[in-house]
Amino acid sequence: MRDVARRDTERCMTALKRIEREPLWDLAHAQLRDALLAGRFEPGTVLTLRSLAESFGTSITPVRDAVTRLVAQGVLQQGPRNSAIVPHLSRGELSDLTVVRCALEGRASREAALRRHDDATLRKLKERLSTMQSLIAARKLESYLEHHRKFHFGIYAMSGIPLLVETIENMWLRCGPVLSFVIPEYVVLLKGWDHHTAALKAIIAGDADGAEREIVADISEAAHYLASLADSTGQLRRPSG
């Protein structure tokens, strides 16, 4: 114990700048979260603690913490024997998810429309909107998805209600793995109505009803398209490869 204290003091002496060390389970959590959102895990895959620990190069303890978190958030399902599995998304679950998302994101858009906002914030959203359109034209779908996500949450952040944003983020995580491989085909289809620009315009105009209507329409249409991709068992699967 003496040695520990001495070594500690020595470290404080030599290391001048203090680096806040983030826990390993936080890093593991972030990596798993991103992998899920990007759809790098096939639905139905069982994530075993030891294999994940080997991938991360740590023991199973931090991995266990990360998985526990994800299961608590509903991002990972817990299968038999409390194993964590990447959830499938059936047509029914997608329908439920759509109802909750419409309620939450519609409300967030409404609240955003009832507030006044900085010009800088609005300008940045407009820029992102034009970026998204050029990304669609260039078929850069993977980076489009990133901008698409940031645009939506940029609007929700304007509600000024962090709890609302946090809850919405949770819902996105649940449908994340599926969205990643079905949206790309979808966005190229809708050249007709761009609910994104309409929603932003309504928010700027202070039109709460319009803002909610456009966001709900955006979510509903995407969900309707996704539902049409379900197979005979009601499961949503990757179309080609």
Place this chain on the structure above:
Amino acid sequence: MRDVARRDTERCMTALKRIEREPLWDLAHAQLRDALLAGRFEPGTVLTLRSLAESFGTSITPVRDAVTRLVAQGVLQQGPRNSAIVPHLSRGELSDLTVVRCALEGRASREAALRRHDDATLRKLKERLSTMQSLIAARKLESYLEHHRKFHFGIYAMSGIPLLVETIENMWLRCGPVLSFVIPEYVVLLKGWDHHTAALKAIIAGDADGAEREIVADISEAAHYLASLADSTGQLRRPSG
């Protein structure tokens, strides 16, 4: 290892009925959850792993899992050094919570009104309603809270959307510790309009707008009363002791 296998077979021989063994961290999670909902933890209390483990009579490992879950759900806040603390509730956070609750619970009531239900389900809800009224008259406020909670979630379950119920439950957990010591004084005040019976009546009649309106009114009025109890710093504290 041979001994282990043999002992296992012996156990299977003698123990005829299989008892599904629930993990320790699940029990710890449930106990902490109930304690939070019942308001047995003072807001601001730091929950240390070792003290909780000593209370439960286990090691810190299952307790850590339970606390990790609760923090991931947003039920417990994580203070400095990743310690888990029972969250305070400010007037602003209560306001945010009210917005989200109105959106979610209003939508659940609406969905419930759009469906047909068994007579047994409706009768049970009516019985609970009368039980609640007699509990108020008898000033049995602690058991009233339990029935009140079950009545609300009975309605939300009628929406047929488990995800919605789950998300609402999460919101209740966040305001649980505060509700427990401010609602009792509130319920005795409102002998005027009983939004509960009105909401149930609307659901039975298939009146979606009415169901949503009554539930939202119920939530809003309670939140308004709670907000009036906040002190000068915006914090909600236990009134007397």
Place this chain on the structure above:
DNA sequence: CGACGATGTTTGTTATAACAAACAACAAAA
């Protein structure tokens, strides 16, 4: 007397080992 620094204590984090239940593979008997 007050400020600074050393030291013990508390507490979350991580690794490791032992354990138990479920699964898989294989061999033996009907």
Place this chain on the structure above:
DNA sequence: TTTTGTTGTTTGTTATAACAAACATCGTCG
């Protein structure tokens, strides 16, 4: 051939110990 019992393996669960950072305590020096 099919079924059943056995055995090895996988995997989540739990306890324990070592570790590190923050906090608290107290003595010493200005």
